[in-house]
Amino acid sequence: MFIVTAKEMYDIDKFAMQEIGLDGKLLMENAGRAVAEKITAMSSKQEKICVLAGAGNNGGDGFVIARTMMDQGYHIHVLQVVPDSKIRGDASFHKRIYENCGGSLSLFDGIDGTEVLDADIIIDAMIGIGVKGELREPLLSLVSLINQQTKKVISVDVPSGLPADEGTVEFSAVEATYTFIIGAPKISAFLNHTSPYYGTWELVSIGLPKKAFQLSTSKSIWNETNVRDCFPGRKPDDHKGTHGKGLVIGGCTEMPGALSMTLKAALRAGAGLITGATSEHVINRIASTNVEATYAVLSTTDGFINNDSKVNVQDYDAIALGMGMGRKAFTSELVRDVVSEANCPIIIDGDGLHHIQPYLTSLKRRKSPTIMTPHPREMAMLLGANVNEILVEPFRYASEFARKFDVYLVLKGMYSIITSPEGKQSVNMTGNPGLAKGGSGDVLTGIILAMIMQRQDMFDAICNACYVHGKSADLLIKHQHSHHDLLASDVIDGIANVYRTIS
Ligand SMILES: NC(=O)C1=CN([C@@H]2O[C@H](COP(=O)(O)OP(=O)(O)OC[C@H]3O[C@@H](n4cnc5c(N)ncnc54)[C@H](OP(=O)(O)O)[C@@H]3O)[C@@H](O)[C@H]2O)[C@@H](O)CC1
Ligand SMILES: Nc1ncnc2c1ncn2[C@@H]1O[C@H](COP(=O)(O)OP(=O)(O)O)[C@@H](O)[C@H]1O
Numbered sequence: 001m002f003i004v005t006a007k008e009m010y011d012i013d014k015f016a017m018q019e020i021g022l023d024g025k026l027l028m029e030n031a032g033r034a035v036a037e038k039i040t041a042m043s044s045k046q047e048k049i050c051v052l053a054g055a056g057n058n059g060g061d062g063f064v065i066a067r068t069m070m071d072q073g074y075h076i077h078v079l080q081v082v083p084d085s086k087i088r089g090d091a092s093f094h095k096r097i098y099e100n101c102g103g104s105l106s107l108f109d110g111i112d113g114t115e116v117l118d119a120d121i122i123i124d125a126m127i128g129i130g131v132k133g134e135l136r137e138p139l140l141s142l143v144s145l146i147n148q149q150t151k152k153v154i155s156v157d158v159p160s161g162l163p164a165d166e167g168t169v170e171f172s173a174v175e176a177t178y179t180f181i182i183g184a185p186k187i188s189a190f191l192n193h194t195s196p197y198y199g200t201w202e203l204v205s206i207g208l209p210k211k212a213f214q215l216s217t218s219k220s221i222w223n224e225t226n227v228r229d230c231f232p233g234r235k236p237d238d239h240k241g242t243h244g245k246g247l248v249i250g251g252c253t254e255m256p257g258a259l260s261m262t263l264k265a266a267l268r269a270g271a272g273l274i275t276g277a278t279s280e281h282v283i284n285r286i287a288s289t290n291v292e293a294t295y296a297v298l299s300t301t302d303g304f305i306n307n308d309s310k311v312n313v314q315d316y317d318a319i320a321l322g323m324g325m326g327r328k329a330f331t332s333e334l335v336r337d338v339v340s341e342a343n344c345p346i347i348i349d350g351d352g353l354h355h356i357q358p359y360l361t362s363l364k365r366r367k368s369p370t371i372m373t374p375h376p377r378e379m380a381m382l383l384g385a386n387v388n389e390i391l392v393e394p395f396r397y398a399s400e401f402a403r404k405f406d407v408y409l410v411l412k413g414m415y416s417i418i419t420s421p422e423g424k425q426s427v428n429m430t431g432n433p434g435l436a437k438g439g440s441g442d443v444l445t446g447i448i449l450a451m452i453m454q455r456q457d458m459f460d461a462i463c464n465a466c467y468v469h470g471k472s473a474d475l476l477i478k479h480q481h482s483h484h485d486l487l488a489s490d491v492i493d494g495i496a497n498v499y500r501t502i503s
C-alpha cells in the first residue's frame with residue numbers, strides 16, 4: 001500500500017487524467033461511491049445524516065456520497081459550507097447532479113449549526129488534501145462545534161483542516177471517528193500528533209493506476225502480503241551455517257539483560273549460530289538462560305567493555321552492536337574499530353548509537369550495509385536536533401539521514417519508518433503500546449540480526465523483522481497478555497506464533 005504527500009497525490013491524479021485518460025469527474029464518482037458503500041455498511045436508514053460539503057474536490061466527493069446514499073433510501077441532507085460562487089470544477093458538476101436528483105441542500109450561514117446538531121452522523125467533506133494554512137472562519141467555529149459532539153463523524157480522505165503532509169504543528173481539524181482515505185494514505189496518518197485525528201481509517205480505491213503510484217512515490221506500508229511475498233524459506237538440506245553466524249556485542253554489569261534478549265531473539269528468529277561478546281561477569285549472569293548461544297569474553301574497566309581484547313569480526317556474517325554496553329569513552333574505541341574493520345552488515349543500536357555519533361561520516365566508507373535503529377530521542381541525539389522536531393517530520397529526517405550517511409535506518413515508534421540509503425521508505429503498522437517497555441528494542445535488534453542473515457534483500461529483511469516484532473506483540477495481546485503486562489521476553493517467545501502463520 002503506497003503512502004503519499006499531497007503533492008504526490010496530485011501528481012498521481014494528474015497522471016491518471018492526462019496520461020491514462022481517466023476523467024476527473026469519473027474519479028470523483030468512484031471516490032464518492034466507494035466511500036458511500038463503506039458508510040452504508042456502518043449506518044442505518046433511520047439515522048439522520050448531514051454531509052458537510054466544501055468548494056473543492058473534497059466537497060465534490062461529498063455530493064456523490066449524498067446522491068448515492070439518498071438513492072438507497074438514506075436520510076441525507078447536504079450542508080454546503082461555502083457560498084455557491086466558490087464551488088468549482090468537478091464539484092460543481094456533481095453538485096448539479098445531486099440537485100437535479102432532488103437532493104436536499106442548504107447553505108451554512110456561518111452562525112447556526114442546527115443541521116450539525118440535529119444529525120446522527122456527520123460526513124465531513126469540507127476540505128481534503130487542498131488545505132492551506134490554518135482554518136479560516138466560519139469553518140474554524142464549525143469544526144469546533146463538530147468536535148464538541150459525541151456523534152459519529154466520518155471524514156472523507158483527510159479530516160478537514162488536517163495537513164496531509166508532515167512538518168505542521170499549528171492547525172485545527174475535525175477529530176474524526178472514521179476516515180475513508182481515497183487512493184493512498186497521506187503522511188499525516190502516520191505521525192504521532194496528527195494520526196489521532198483520523199480515528200479508525202480505511203483505504204478506498206478509486207481506480208488510479210498502480211503505475212502512477214510507482215512513478216510518484218517511494219513510500220509504502222509494509223504489510224502481511226509484502227512479508228509473505230519475500231519471507232525466506234528453509235530447504236531440507238539447510239545447515240546451521242546456511243542461516244548465518246551472528247555476533248552480538250554489548251552488555252555491562254548494570255545491563256546484562258539487553259544482551260541476553262538480543263541473543264535469544266536472534267536465535268528464536270532463525271539465526272544459525274549466535275555469539276555474545278561481552279564481559280565475563282555478564283556471561284556468568286546470562287549463560288544459563290541462553291544455553292544455545294556461544295560466548296567471547298571481552299576485557300573490561302569498571303564493568304564496561306573496553307578495546308583491549310580484540311574480537312575477530314571477520315568470523316561472522318552479521319554483527320549487532322551496542323545494546324546495554326554503556327557510554328564510557330573507552331567503549332567508543334571498540335565500537336569504532338568494529339565498525340571500520342568488519343566486512344559484514346552491522347546493526348548499531350542503543351548505546352552504540354551514542355558512541356558512533358561523532359564518527360557518522362566514517363559509516364560512508366563501509367563496504368557492507370550499516371543498519372541503525374534509533375528511537376526518536378536517539379535520532380535527535382544523532383542529528384543534534386530536538387526530539388519534537390523529529391516527531392513532527394520523521395519521514396524527512398529519516399530520509400535525509402539515511403542518504404547522507406549511506407545507512408539503512410529504522411526510526412522506531414508507534415509506526416516505525418524503515419529507510420534505505422536510497423531513500424525508499426516503508427512504514428511498519430504492527431505493534432502496540434505493550435511494546436513501550438524496556439527491552440523491546442533489544443528484541444527487535446535480535447530479530448533484525450537473524451533476518452539479515454537469511455536469503456533476502458536487505459531492505460525487505462529489515463522490514464520483515466519490524467513486522468515480525470510488532471506482530472508477535474499483537475498476537476500476544478490478542479490471545480494471552482494485555483498492554484500492561486507484556487514483557488520484552490514474551491515478545492521473543494511470541495515469534496513462534498508469527499512464524500506459524502506466515503511460513
Ligand atoms: N482527481 C482528483 O483530483 C480527485 C480528488 N479527490 C478529492 O479531492 C480532494 C482534493 O481536492 P482539491 O484539490 O480541490 O482541494 P480540497 O481538499 O477540496 O480543498 C480546497 C478547498 O478548501 C478550501 N480551503 C483550503 N484551505 C483552507 C483554510 N485554511 N480554511 C478554509 N478553507 C480552506 C479552499 O478554499 P480557497 O482557499 O480556495 O478559498 C478550497 O475551497 C482530495 O482530498 C479528495 O477528497 C477525489 O475526488 C478523487 C479524485
Ligand atoms: N506504542 C507502540 N506501538 C507500537 N510499537 C511500539 C510502541 N512503543 C514502542 N514500540 C516499539 O517497541 C520498540 C521499542 O524500542 P526502544 O525504544 O529502543 O526500546 P528499549 O531501548 O527499551 O529496548 C520499537 O521497536 C518500537 O517501535
Ligand SMILES: [K+]
Binds near residue numbers: 124125126155157160
Ligand atoms: K475532509
